[in-house]
Amino acid sequence: MSVDVDKAARPPQDAPPPLPEPIKAVPVRHYGRWVAALLVIAVLALLVRAFATGNVNWDAIPDYLFNSDILRGLRNTLLITVLSMVIGVVLGVILAVMRQSKNPVTSTVAWFYIWFFRGTPVYVQLFLWFNLGLVFQYIDIMPIYKDEWSDFMTPFLCALLGLGLNEAAYMAEICRAGLTAVDEGQTEAAHALGMSHGKTLRRIVVPQAMRVIVPPTGNEVINMLKTSSLVIAVQYYDLLQSAQNVGRDSGVVVEMLILAAVWYLVATSVLSVGQYYLERHYARGSSRQLPLTPLQKAKAKLSGGFNRSAAGGA
Amino acid sequence: MTDKNNKAVPMVKAEGVHKSFGAAHILKGIDLEVAPKEVFCLIGPSGSGKSTFLRCINHLEKINAGRLSVDGELVGYREHNGKLYELRDREVAARRRDIGMVFQRFNLFPHMTAVENVMEAPVQVKGESKASARERALKLLDRVGLKDKAGNYPSQLSGGQQQRVAIARALAMEPKLMLFDEPTSALDPELVGDVLDVMKDLAADGMTMVVVTHEMGFAREVGDSLVFMDDGVVVESGHPRDVLTKPQHERTKSFLSKVL
Numbered sequence: 226m227s228v229d230v231d232k233a234a235r236p237p238q239d240a241p242p243p244l245p246e247p248i249k250a251v252p253v254r255h256y257g258r259w260v261a262a263l264l265v266i267a268v269l270a271l272l273v274r275a276f277a278t279g280n281v282n283w284d285a286i287p288d289y290l291f292n293s294d295i296l297r298g299l300r301n302t303l304l305i306t307v308l309s310m311v312i313g314v315v316l317g318v319i320l321a322v323m324r325q326s327k328n329p330v331t332s333t334v335a336w337f338y339i340w341f342f343r344g345t346p347v348y349v350q351l352f353l354w355f356n357l358g359l360v361f362q363y364i365d366i367m368p369i370y371k372d373e374w375s376d377f378m379t380p381f382l383c384a385l386l387g388l389g390l391n392e393a394a395y396m397a398e399i400c401r402a403g404l405t406a407v408d409e410g411q412t413e414a415a416h417a418l419g420m421s422h423g424k425t426l427r428r429i430v431v432p433q434a435m436r437v438i439v440p441p442t443g444n445e446v447i448n449m450l451k452t453s454s455l456v457i458a459v460q461y462y463d464l465l466q467s468a469q470n471v472g473r474d475s476g477v478v479v480e481m482l483i484l485a486a487v488w489y490l491v492a493t494s495v496l497s498v499g500q501y502y503l504e505r506h507y508a509r510g511s512s513r514q515l516p517l518t519p520l521q522k523a524k525a526k527l528s529g530g531f532n533r534s535a536a537g538g539a
Numbered sequence: 540m541t542d543k544n545n546k547a548v549p550m551v552k553a554e555g556v557h558k559s560f561g562a563a564h565i566l567k568g569i570d571l572e573v574a575p576k577e578v579f580c581l582i583g584p585s586g587s588g589k590s591t592f593l594r595c596i597n598h599l600e601k602i603n604a605g606r607l608s609v610d611g612e613l614v615g616y617r618e619h620n621g622k623l624y625e626l627r628d629r630e631v632a633a634r635r636r637d638i639g640m641v642f643q644r645f646n647l648f649p650h651m652t653a654v655e656n657v658m659e660a661p662v663q664v665k666g667e668s669k670a671s672a673r674e675r676a677l678k679l680l681d682r683v684g685l686k687d688k689a690g691n692y693p694s695q696l697s698g699g700q701q702q703r704v705a706i707a708r709a710l711a712m713e714p715k716l717m718l719f720d721e722p723t724s725a726l727d728p729e730l731v732g733d734v735l736d737v738m739k740d741l742a743a744d745g746m747t748m749v750v751v752t753h754e755m756g757f758a759r760e761v762g763d764s765l766v767f768m769d770d771g772v773v774v775e776s777g778h779p780r781d782v783l784t785k786p787q788h789e790r791t792k793s794f795l796s797k798v799l
Contacts, residue, residue, distance in 0.1 A: 408646075410642060410644055410646040411646060411648065413599055413642070413646065414640075414642060414646035414647075414648070414705075415648075416599065416632070416635065417597055417599065417635060417638070417639075417640035417709075418635070418636075418659070418660035418664065418708070418709070418712060419632050419633065419635040419636035419660060419664045419712065420632065420660065420663060420664055421628065421629060421632050422628055424663055424664070428659065428663055429648055432650050433648075433649065433650055
C-alpha cells in the first residue's frame with residue numbers, strides 16, 4: 226500500500242493545463258530589509274575582526290584538538306552524560322509510576338523526591354554528595370563490600386549520582402506528562418480486550434507516551450551534556466577540566482576554553498541529529514505520512530522520482 | 540448452557556443495579572435479562588445511563604448495589620459461602636476476554652496497523668502464535684470488508700473503516716458477548732451503513748449483542764428486544780417493533796416523536 230500525495234497532486238503529463246498570462250507588476254521594494262542585512266553583516270564583520278586580531282593564539286586550537294588529555298576528558302564527559310541519563314530515565318520512569326500509584330506512601334515519597342531534587346541547584350547537590358563522608362564514615366553492604374566512604378565515593382561516582390539523581394526528578398515529570406497525555410480510551414480498549422495493567426502500560430500506553438516523552442528527553446540529554454561541566458565541583462576529569470589543565474600547562478587558557486566549546490558544539494550537534502531520527506520513529510501512525518529523512522530525500526533525488534512511500538515501512 | 544430447570548442461563552442478568560459517580564446517581568435499579576444469541580438494544584436520551592450500564596457489564600465501571608452477572612458469573616466478584624469477594628485485576632481481565640466491546644470513538648491503537656490492532660490481544664493475552672493470529676486477523680478484516688487496508692495505520696482510515704477494524708479486533712478474541720457503545724454516533728451519515736451491515740452480519744451468525752444505539756432502523760430490523768431507559772431506570776421494554784410503534788409510556792412516546 227502506498228499513497229503518493231506528490232504524484233496525485235501533479236497534473237498528468239500528456240495534458241498540460243493552459244496557463245493564463247502571469248501578472249506583470251513592479252514588486253514592492255523592501256529597502257528596510259537591505260539596511261537591516263547590511264547592519265547585521267557589519268556587526269558580524271567587526272566581531273570576527275576583533276577575535277581574529279585579538280590576543281588569541283588561534284593556531285593552538287587545531288594543535289590541541291586531538292590532544293590525548295582533551296580526548297580523555299571528552300570521553301569522560303560523554304560517559305558521564307550517557308550514564309547519568311540512563312539513571313535519570315530509569316529512575317524517572319519509576320518515580321512517574323510511583324506518583325500515579327494509588328498507594329499514598331509511594332506517591333508522597335515520589336512527590337517529595339521531585340520536590341527536593343528540583344528545588345536545589347545541581348551544583349549544590351554535587352557538593353553534598355562529595356561531602357557525604359561526614360554523615361557516613363563507612364559503607365558496609367555486609368557480605369559484598371565494605372570500605373571507607375571516601376574511598377568508595379570516587380569523583381566518578383559523585384558525578385554520576387549527583388547528575389543522575391537530579392535528572393531523575395526532571396525525567397519523572399516528563400514521563401508523567403507523557404503517560405497522562407495518552408487518551409483514557411486507549412487504556413479502556415486494552416482492558417476491554419482482557420489485557421492486564423502491566424501489558425496495557427507496556428504495549429499500549431508507553432509506546433504512545435514516547436511521542437510526548439522523546440522530544441523533551443532529547444533536550445534533557447543536550448542539557449545534561451552541558452550541565453556535566455559542573456562535575457568540576459567533585460574533581461571529575463571531564464572535558465572542561467581537561468581543557469583547563471592543558472591550558473594552564475601550556476599557557477593557552479582561553480584557547481583551550483574555545484576548544485572545549487568546539488567539542489561541546491560537535492557533541493550537541495550529533496545528539497540533535499540522533500533526536501530527529503528517534504522522534505521520527507515514534508511518530509509512526511500519528512501522521513498520515515512520515516516526512517522523508519534527509520538521506521531518503523537525497524536518494525529520491527538521485528533516482529529521479531518520489532515513488533517510495535515511507536508511511537508503511539518505517 | 541442450562542441451569543437446573545433446563546432453562547437457558549441468561550447471557551446478561553441485572554438485578555437492581557445501581558451506580559453513582561459521587562453525588563450523581565446514574566443507574567437507579569436496573570433489572571433486565573439478555574438471552575443467548577439475542578440482539579438487545581438500549582435506547583434513551585443522553586445521560587439516561589445506557590452507556591454507563593454497558594460499561595458496568597465488563598466492569599469498566601464498578602456497580603454500587605445490586606447483582607450483575609454475565610453467563611451465570613458475577614461481574615467483578617466471586618461468591619463463596621454467601622460472601623462476596625472482590626476479584627483481583629488478573630481475574631477481572633480474564634473474564635473480559637470473553638466480552639468484546641466496541642466504543643463510540645473506536646479507540647484503535649494508533650501506533651499499530653489495522654492487522655496489528657486485530658492481532659494484539661490474541662498474541663498478548665491468549666499467547667497465540669503471531670503467524671496464526673495474523674492469518675485469523677486477515678480473515679476477520681476480510682469479513683468486515685477491509686482486507687486491502689490491513690497494512691494501514693488508523694489515521695489512514697476513515698471513521699467507518701476504523702470502526703469496522705475495531706469490531707474485527709473485538710471478534711479476534713472469539714467473545715461470547717459483544718457490547719456496542721453507540722458504534723455509529725461518531726460517523727458521517729454515509730459511513731453508518733457499512734458498520735451496521737457488519738453488525739447485522741454478526742447478528743445473523745448468532746452472536747449475543749448488547750447495542751446502545753440511536754439507530755432506530757437497526758433496532759427495528761435486527762433487534763430481538765429493546766429497552767428504553769430514562770434517568771437511570773428502565774421505562775419500557777419489549778420487542779422493538781412493539782416499543783417503537785406502540786409505546787405505552789408518555790416518556791417513550793415523546794422521546795420517539797423526537798428521534799423518529
